[in-house]
Amino acid sequence: MKNNFRVESAEILCVGTEILIGDIVNTNAAYISSRLAEMGINQYHQEVVGDNPDRLRFYLKNALDRADCVIMSGGLGPTYDDLTKETVADLMGRSLYLHERSLERLESYFKGRQIKMTDNNRKQAMIPEGSVVFDNDCGTAPGMAVEDEEKGKIVILLPGPPRELHPMLDNSVIPYLSQFTESVFVSKNINIFGMGESTVASIVDDIMQTSTNPTVAPYAKDSEVRLRITAKGSDKDACASLCDEMIERIRQTEVGRCIYGVDTSLEEALVARLKEKGLKLALAESCTGGMVAKTVTDVSGSSAVFDGGVVSYANEVKKSLLGVSADTLDCFGAVSEQTASEMAEGVKKLMNADIGIALTGIAGPGGGSEEKPVGLVYLGVSGKNGTFTKELRIRNNGRDYVRVSATKQALYAALCEAEIF
Amino acid sequence: MKNNFRVESAEILCVGTEILIGDIVNTNAAYISSRLAEMGINQYHQEVVGDNPDRLRFYLKNALDRADCVIMSGGLGPTYDDLTKETVADLMGRSLYLHERSLERLESYFKGRQIKMTDNNRKQAMIPEGSVVFDNDCGTAPGMAVEDEEKGKIVILLPGPPRELHPMLDNSVIPYLSQFTESVFVSKNINIFGMGESTVASIVDDIMQTSTNPTVAPYAKDSEVRLRITAKGSDKDACASLCDEMIERIRQTEVGRCIYGVDTSLEEALVARLKEKGLKLALAESCTGGMVAKTVTDVSGSSAVFDGGVVSYANEVKKSLLGVSADTLDCFGAVSEQTASEMAEGVKKLMNADIGIALTGIAGPGGGSEEKPVGLVYLGVSGKNGTFTKELRIRNNGRDYVRVSATKQALYAALCEAEIF
Numbered sequence: 001m002k003n004n005f006r007v008e009s010a011e012i013l014c015v016g017t018e019i020l021i022g023d024i025v026n027t028n029a030a031y032i033s034s035r036l037a038e039m040g041i042n043q044y045h046q047e048v049v050g051d052n053p054d055r056l057r058f059y060l061k062n063a064l065d066r067a068d069c070v071i072m073s074g075g076l077g078p079t080y081d082d083l084t085k086e087t088v089a090d091l092m093g094r095s096l097y098l099h100e101r102s103l104e105r106l107e108s109y110f111k112g113r114q115i116k117m118t119d120n121n122r123k124q125a126m127i128p129e130g131s132v133v134f135d136n137d138c139g140t141a142p143g144m145a146v147e148d149e150e151k152g153k154i155v156i157l158l159p160g161p162p163r164e165l166h167p168m169l170d171n172s173v174i175p176y177l178s179q180f181t182e183s184v185f186v187s188k189n190i191n192i193f194g195m196g197e198s199t200v201a202s203i204v205d206d207i208m209q210t211s212t213n214p215t216v217a218p219y220a221k222d223s224e225v226r227l228r229i230t231a232k233g234s235d236k237d238a239c240a241s242l243c244d245e246m247i248e249r250i251r252q253t254e255v256g257r258c259i260y261g262v263d264t265s266l267e268e269a270l271v272a273r274l275k276e277k278g279l280k281l282a283l284a285e286s287c288t289g290g291m292v293a294k295t296v297t298d299v300s301g302s303s304a305v306f307d308g309g310v311v312s313y314a315n316e317v318k319k320s321l322l323g324v325s326a327d328t329l330d331c332f333g334a335v336s337e338q339t340a341s342e343m344a345e346g347v348k349k350l351m352n353a354d355i356g357i358a359l360t361g362i363a364g365p366g367g368g369s370e371e372k373p374v375g376l377v378y379l380g381v382s383g384k385n386g387t388f389t390k391e392l393r394i395r396n397n398g399r400d401y402v403r404v405s406a407t408k409q410a411l412y413a414a415l416c417e418a419e420i421f
Numbered sequence: 422m423k424n425n426f427r428v429e430s431a432e433i434l435c436v437g438t439e440i441l442i443g444d445i446v447n448t449n450a451a452y453i454s455s456r457l458a459e460m461g462i463n464q465y466h467q468e469v470v471g472d473n474p475d476r477l478r479f480y481l482k483n484a485l486d487r488a489d490c491v492i493m494s495g496g497l498g499p500t501y502d503d504l505t506k507e508t509v510a511d512l513m514g515r516s517l518y519l520h521e522r523s524l525e526r527l528e529s530y531f532k533g534r535q536i537k538m539t540d541n542n543r544k545q546a547m548i549p550e551g552s553v554v555f556d557n558d559c560g561t562a563p564g565m566a567v568e569d570e571e572k573g574k575i576v577i578l579l580p581g582p583p584r585e586l587h588p589m590l591d592n593s594v595i596p597y598l599s600q601f602t603e604s605v606f607v608s609k610n611i612n613i614f615g616m617g618e619s620t621v622a623s624i625v626d627d628i629m630q631t632s633t634n635p636t637v638a639p640y641a642k643d644s645e646v647r648l649r650i651t652a653k654g655s656d657k658d659a660c661a662s663l664c665d666e667m668i669e670r671i672r673q674t675e676v677g678r679c680i681y682g683v684d685t686s687l688e689e690a691l692v693a694r695l696k697e698k699g700l701k702l703a704l705a706e707s708c709t710g711g712m713v714a715k716t717v718t719d720v721s722g723s724s725a726v727f728d729g730g731v732v733s734y735a736n737e738v739k740k741s742l743l744g745v746s747a748d749t750l751d752c753f754g755a756v757s758e759q760t761a762s763e764m765a766e767g768v769k770k771l772m773n774a775d776i777g778i779a780l781t782g783i784a785g786p787g788g789g790s791e792e793k794p795v796g797l798v799y800l801g802v803s804g805k806n807g808t809f810t811k812e813l814r815i816r817n818n819g820r821d822y823v824r825v826s827a828t829k830q831a832l833y834a835a836l837c838e839a840e841i842f
Contacts, residue, residue, distance in 0.1 A: 020454055021608075021651075022451040022453070022458060024640065029443075030443045030444075030447065037442040044471055045468060046440075046441060048450070048466065050464075050465055052465070055466065079629075080626075080629075115617065115619075115620070118619055118623045138816070140619075163818045201541070202539045205501075205541075208501075209501060217502070219439050219444055220582065285711075289723070289727075290704075290732065294710055296710070297712075297732075297784075298824075300784075301787065303734050303735070307737060308738035308742070309732040310729065311730040313729050314724070321731075351738065363721075364721070395559070397584045397588075399721055
């Protein structure tokens with residue numbers, strides 16, 4: 001390994017008062033963490049500090065005492081309160097110099113966008129001496145690694161905006177760090193729908209408690225449960241095999257019937273299944289207002305299985321485009337199994353699809369009644385063997401929760417329907 | 422103030438290996454932070470620790486040395502690796518006892534959902550002696566505050582799932598903490614679209630550097646820029662006035678023409694403007710696949726201004742539902758200003774709306790060519806004075822980035838169009 005450095009552990013230190021006051025969510029830490037985990041670099045602690053050089057210096061020094069590498073994000077911007085570089089240079093006894101390549105890149109970035117480069121942008125090309133510089137392909141601030149050869153420590157500085165940080169991490173930082181690592185981790189996630197975390201955990205409790213390599217851990221998120229299987233070793237393929245054996249073992253338990261995939265999402269599993277079977281999906285959405293279509297089309301290549309959908313917020317649209325009968329709407333209301341059923345049939349026919357999925361319900365916070373409370377949603381599925389509906393009674397944990405839960409149920413229903421073709 | 426306690430500073434300490442390995446994004450920290458900031462409680466540092474009692478104890482002890490209050494989330498679940506309560510009780514010299522009310526609530530929670538209560542759930546009703554207990558209305562684990570009267574320190578424990586944490590924080594923890602606070606902060610965000618962060622910062626640089634109360638700070642997010650104005654004082658109204666004066670001052674600068682609102686979002690501003698003017702919006706989406714409709718209907722009450730939309734992924738749907746002519750598609754292609762224009766007109770007519778907005782483009786990662794690269798999107802607007810189109814050349818920073826940017830541009834275009842009615 002280069003310079004006899006070895007990176008076995010890392011800490012993430014994000015800089016920004018906007019994170020501390022809750023103005024932005026710290027997605028950078030999650031992104032960096034998952035990449036480090038894949039490389040087998042241990043992380044025991046991560047933290048956030050505001051734009052204050054004294055505190056930044058204090059926490060950075062402590063983090064460097066504990067970990068081989070500290071990865072920082074934020075504070076490389078053009079404004080006066082961006083002080084990460086200066087603080088790191090000071091702590092590590094380096095001075096800053098104007099890095100010519102970075103200055104040229106900055107100038108061409110602004111020229112290409114026909115924007116005038118302001119003086120404060122020039123500050124972004126100042127680099128601590130002896131650093132490895134990472135070009136920024138999506139923004140202005142370059143990243144850098146400052147190596148302390150004596151102590152065997154590395155500080156990596158990355159820009160704060162996620163769209164700049166992600167490609168820099170993937171394309172520059174991971175290859176750079178891989179010079180200093182040995183063992184690998186492989187993780188696989190078992191995706192489960194329709195069974196709660198407590199139930200899953202109690203079924204696989206024995207396995208979780210007794211397995212050390214791979215380890216098994218449950219996570220709950222947005223009405224789904226995942227079991228994360230993580231194997232450690234010196235070889236990627238051997239780790240992957242350990243994971244696969246464990247996945248097979250868990251498939252044999254009661255959890256098995258609720259497993260819909262491994263390392264996937266409901267929408268990815270759905271698009272893949274529809275492709276495999278050569279089926280087309282059509283969507284009619286009332287309460288979810290396009291969220292199901294948006295989620296399906298989040299998947300690249302979804303155009304092969306999805307021609308289109310209708311967002312039918314108003315009854316008039318349910319009638320004119322989807323062919324829901326006026327009688328149905330009058331007698332049973334827009335939020336009813338009859339309407340869901342006609343919407344599903346209507347959109348399937350309209351789009352000339354194999355499977356039509358419809359949702360109509362009360363997303364809240366307004367619009368609920370005792371008879372039809374917020375969270376009541378009807379799901380219609382029109383497919384191979386006619387049309388059926390399902391009444392969902394989603395807990396009223398807010399509009400977003402109701403809509404996301406209804407969307408997940410619709411995706412799962414479509415996946416199950418595709419299965420029987 | 423109760424017991425002579427005073428909470429001027431707090432640290433957030435989130436517990437969970439799943440955060441450290443990047444499996445979930447730490448949205449709890451952001452939510453808690455923003456609430457603390459509103460109460461005028463200072464935060465200088467926040468951190469994440471894995472499910473390891475020794476490290477948890479170490480970092481908790483340090484955080485308690487620095488701050489008056491430490492708020493923890495996570496590790497209250499039913500499984501063997503949920504150890505937050507045990508660790509806190511140990512550090513603070515308390516024993517755990519079975520809290521009757523919490524046990525009853527747990528039993529009724531499971532009974533109401535017709536799920537069998539497992540033995541490991543019972544562990545969730547164990548509470549350190551002398552704690553203030555916060556009921557969990559959306560899940561199983563109660564929260565709690567453990568007060569150390571001697572040292573004047575408080576540790577607050579909250580469940581990890583956001584849908585449980587949010588209501589508990591708002592309904593129980595904030596009222597509890599307000600016994601111990603004096604000064605207040607008021608923050609307002611100026612929302613800016615169509616001007617970059619560097620430009621905004623350089624225009625208001627003088628104001629930012631010289632203002633101490635209120636302070637002014639810029640943040641960039643998803644093609645938008647915000648200026649956050651924060652005033653500190655003893656009175657909410659006085660703080661709000663200080664903010665309002667600063668907002669007025671910034672409106673007078675060059676930034677003013679790009680300000681679309683204060684403390685709002687593009688979609689909220691759009692729905693409010695359409696309501697105000699009694700206008701109806703219709704949406705035709707190709708590359709965004711329903712994302713614009715989903716975003717508009719994220720706003721509660723959007724049904725008053727939005728009857729529906731069409732997701733026209735396939736050309737067949739563009740023709741049959743939106744009336745795009747076969748000639749247009751043949752001569753200019755689906756991704757063209759002509760198609761965008763006919764889609765906007767078509768959906769406006771179809772939905773009998775005042776404003777029709779259409780998007781067609783290449784979201785990527787596939788489907789791009791030299792002539793029509795990924796990120797090329799045409800926006801069509803059909804409104805008061807006929808129909809016009811706009812060519813967007815969005816940087817190819819990934820499918821999600823292209824779709825989100827196109828969505829924001831569509832919302833902003835609709836907002837501007839509503840303005841002229």
